[in-house]
Amino acid sequence: MQDTKIAGIEVRLSELGKASPLFWGWTLSLLILIGLGGYAWYVQLKTGLVVTGMRDIFAWGFYIQNFIFFVGLAAGGLIIYSSVNLFGAMQFKPVSKLSVLQAGVCVLLAMLFIVPDLGNPKNIYYFLLTPNFQSIFVFDAMILSIYFLLCLIDLYMLLSGREEGKLMLALTVISLPAAIGIHSITAWVLGLVKARELWHTALMAPLFISSALVSGLGLLILMLLLIRKYGGERFKFKDEMFYSMAKLLAVIILVDLFFLLSEIITTFWPASAMPGHVERFALLTSGKYSAIFMPEILAFGLLPFALLAIPTTRKSMPVVALCSVLVVIGIFSKRFILLAMGLAVSPLGVLAPYTPTLIELSITAGIWSIGVLVVTLAVKLLPMEVVEHVVEAPKPPAPAKPSKCSLCEAEFKSMDECCEHAEKEHNIAKASCDMACEEIK
Amino acid sequence: MKISRRKLLKAIGATGGSLLLANTLYSAFAQQEYSFERYGTNYAAIGASKIGKIRYAPPLKLGVRYAMVIDTNLCIGCGICREECAKENNVGIDSGMRYIKILVMKKGKIDLDDTQKTPEKPRNRRGTWNLPVQCMQCDNPPCVSVCPVQATWKEEDGITVVDYNKCIGCRYCIVACPYWARHFNWKQPVVPEVNSSKWAPPIRPKGIVEKCTFCIHRVREGRLPRCVEVCPTRARIFGDINDPESEISKVVKSRNTFRLKEELGTEPHIFYLG
Numbered sequence: 214m215q216d217t218k219i220a221g222i223e224v225r226l227s228e229l230g231k232a233s234p235l236f237w238g239w240t241l242s243l244l245i246l247i248g249l250g251g252y253a254w255y256v257q258l259k260t261g262l263v264v265t266g267m268r269d270i271f272a273w274g275f276y277i278q279n280f281i282f283f284v285g286l287a288a289g290g291l292i293i294y295s296s297v298n299l300f301g302a303m304q305f306k307p308v309s310k311l312s313v314l315q316a317g318v319c320v321l322l323a324m325l326f327i328v329p330d331l332g333n334p335k336n337i338y339y340f341l342l343t344p345n346f347q348s349i350f351v352f353d354a355m356i357l358s359i360y361f362l363l364c365l366i367d368l369y370m371l372l373s374g375r376e377e378g379k380l381m382l383a384l385t386v387i388s389l390p391a392a393i394g395i396h397s398i399t400a401w402v403l404g405l406v407k408a409r410e411l412w413h414t415a416l417m418a419p420l421f422i423s424s425a426l427v428s429g430l431g432l433l434i435l436m437l438l439l440i441r442k443y444g445g446e447r448f449k450f451k452d453e454m455f456y457s458m459a460k461l462l463a464v465i466i467l468v469d470l471f472f473l474l475s476e477i478i479t480t481f482w483p484a485s486a487m488p489g490h491v492e493r494f495a496l497l498t499s500g501k502y503s504a505i506f507m508p509e510i511l512a513f514g515l516l517p518f519a520l521l522a523i524p525t526t527r528k529s530m531p532v533v534a535l536c537s538v539l540v541v542i543g544i545f546s547k548r549f550i551l552l553a554m555g556l557a558v559s560p561l562g563v564l565a566p567y568t569p570t571l572i573e574l575s576i577t578a579g580i581w582s583i584g585v586l587v588v589t590l591a592v593k594l595l596p597m598e599v600v601e602h603v604v605e606a607p608k609p610p611a612p613a614k615p616s617k618c619s620l621c622e623a624e625f626k627s628m629d630e631c632c633e634h635a636e637k638e639h640n641i642a643k644a645s646c647d648m649a650c651e652e653i654k
Numbered sequence: 655m656k657i658s659r660r661k662l663l664k665a666i667g668a669t670g671g672s673l674l675l676a677n678t679l680y681s682a683f684a685q686q687e688y689s690f691e692r693y694g695t696n697y698a699a700i701g702a703s704k705i706g707k708i709r710y711a712p713p714l715k716l717g718v719r720y721a722m723v724i725d726t727n728l729c730i731g732c733g734i735c736r737e738e739c740a741k742e743n744n745v746g747i748d749s750g751m752r753y754i755k756i757l758v759m760k761k762g763k764i765d766l767d768d769t770q771k772t773p774e775k776p777r778n779r780r781g782t783w784n785l786p787v788q789c790m791q792c793d794n795p796p797c798v799s800v801c802p803v804q805a806t807w808k809e810e811d812g813i814t815v816v817d818y819n820k821c822i823g824c825r826y827c828i829v830a831c832p833y834w835a836r837h838f839n840w841k842q843p844v845v846p847e848v849n850s851s852k853w854a855p856p857i858r859p860k861g862i863v864e865k866c867t868f869c870i871h872r873v874r875e876g877r878l879p880r881c882v883e884v885c886p887t888r889a890r891i892f893g894d895i896n897d898p899e900s901e902i903s904k905v906v907k908s909r910n911t912f913r914l915k916e917e918l919g920t921e922p923h924i925f926y927l928g
Binding site for chain 2: 333344402407
């Protein structure tokens with residue numbers, strides 16, 4: 214197949230012809246998973262949501278957990294991307310396109326996860342026809358769509374080679390508040406519900422943003438490591454860039470843990486404790502869900518923070534990779550904990566169990582596979598690399614050429630030595646050393 | 655193959671524009687459909703025609719506000735109201751759905767978190783009292799405010815209803831209701847004996863949310879809700895709380911009542927005598 218151009222973007226269809234069996238095997242297994250997910254959704258549509266583990270008390274489950282998780286993941290890409298354009302963090306420039314890709318794909322998956330959660334998805338168009346502007350859900354749908362469009366436009370600009378210039382800067386300036394918007398508004402879907410005691414806290418939006426950044430950055434590091442490993446010659450990122458990201462990650466983990474601590478203190482401090490709140494939170498600290506909550510804080514929060522905060526452990530790629538895996542798992546379980554906080558006990562005090570069923574797991578695996586497939590194809594077919602920043606092999610030192618100083622006729626073994634002499638003796642800066650030194654032919 | 659940017663942008667613009675137009679047209683149309691004045695002395699429609707017309711008579715007269723009083727001293731927890739309600743409203747009882755729950759409370763306190771956890775088989779035991787709960791028909795219903803597609807609303811006489819044809823099944827209303835009064839059809843409901851009387855609501859499809867409507871199909875005809883009618887101890891009083899001459903107004907004015915979770919500001923309209 215031949216390379217083509219669609220709306221100014223180069224599409225390297227020829228890469229498909231050269232692709233390895235590994236690539237085709239990977240793509241095929243993803244397609245199979247997507248197919249299985251589709252079938253599971255068909256079964257769910259046919260029989261109803263009774264095939265899931267959700268019931269009237271625990272009314273939102275694995276799909277919403279994934280929805281919140283992916284909204285959060287979309288943050289990581291954007292913070293890296295905008296720190297390049299707004300704050301001049303040039304060490305992240307090689308991954309700016311991939312960061313935007315990650316943000317866009319994650320937001321797409323978040324929106325996809327809403328669909329199987331609906332009992333009556335054929336009515337979804339009422340979101341556009343008769344939206345209720347008192348419902349924060351409507352604003353969430355709006356901001357997610359806007360954010361997705363922004364990611365597409367950003368990516369288009371980057372891919373078609375318009376990465377410099379005022380328009381690009383303006384887009385970044387819009388994208389940043391939009392990113393804060395998707396997290397805050399998704400947080401408010403839970404936080405603005407007064408019926409659920411533990412959700413009804415003003416800290417919900419800040420907590421969402423910090424968790425989002427932790428998981429988003431963790432996933433970005435993982436994705437970049439994988440692309441570096443399997444993506445071929447085009448994606449040889451420097452280790453230093455990963456250390457720099459790891460440092461940022463450590464700081465955000467600390468902020469996230471602090472918000473959580475603040476929430477726990479408010480719940481349990483004697484002068485502040487409310488019976489309904491304590492009973493519901495105790496489920497997490499000592500009850501049914503403590504097996505998820507306690508490791509989430511210790512193994513997936515404090516441990517990676519400690520490892521990344523200490524410079525000696527941070528500057529090791531296996532540790533960075535491990536910590537990224539830990540924080541992504543940690544935030545994923547935190548999203549479940551978040552749902553359990555509000556939904557495990559009904560407003561009238563009845564505890565309900567919830568475990569996702571095979572159908573829920575299959576649909577989830579299918580949607581995840583869509584995202585992985587999009588990233589795989591994009592990396593394969595689109596010019597995702599930023600050429601000038603790909604690390605090149607260190608240049609072999611130039612062969613020493615004997616040279617002489619034209620001012621005092623002294624001779625040297627190499628040009629460098631001559632330049633040093635000229636700076637010292639004749640006050641000629643090294644940059645303009647050619648005024649004094651010349652090669653001996 | 656070449657698709658120019660101009661063409662791409664044009665296509666996107668056209669799609670967005672037509673959606674906007676459709677929205678404007680639909681909004682105008684939808685308002686006509688649900689407006690009461692439009693139907694005059696005929697009947698107000700709730701929902702379109704896909705699962706059979708759900709039509710209720712308009713409110714009996716202007717300014718009616720329905721409410722209920724439940725005397726917890728008289729409630730023996732027999733559960734007749736719960737089962738008769740399910741029959742009356744064609745509720746799919748096979749999945750365990752009921753509009754009414756009877757909580758068995760500890761004597762000496764009203765603590766919803768400290769109730770007997772098996773509300774299905776209440777017994778009038780020593781040391782406990784019975785608290786029947788159902789939709790409180792709030793004045794500020796959180797469930798209405800969170801519905802993203804305006805599929806649920808409060809009627810003029812204070813009854814909150816659902817448009818079963820419009821509900822997308824997102825269950826946000828279930829999450830937002832402080833009284834656990836909304837129920838989702840996790841599967842297609844099975845109704846053993848279908849109540850096919852004049853205005854009885856048809857069986858709802860799977861994947862949508864439903865709730866107690868104070869038997870809107872009965873009260874709009876001047877009859878009592880089924881739970882009030884069948885209570886063997888006459889523990890329930892139903893009526894127009896805006897009418898100072900009604901029994902319920904007199905009871906609420908003259909006796910000490912309490913409401914559940916008043917601190918949330920939802921203004922529930924079931925008053926308990928305790």
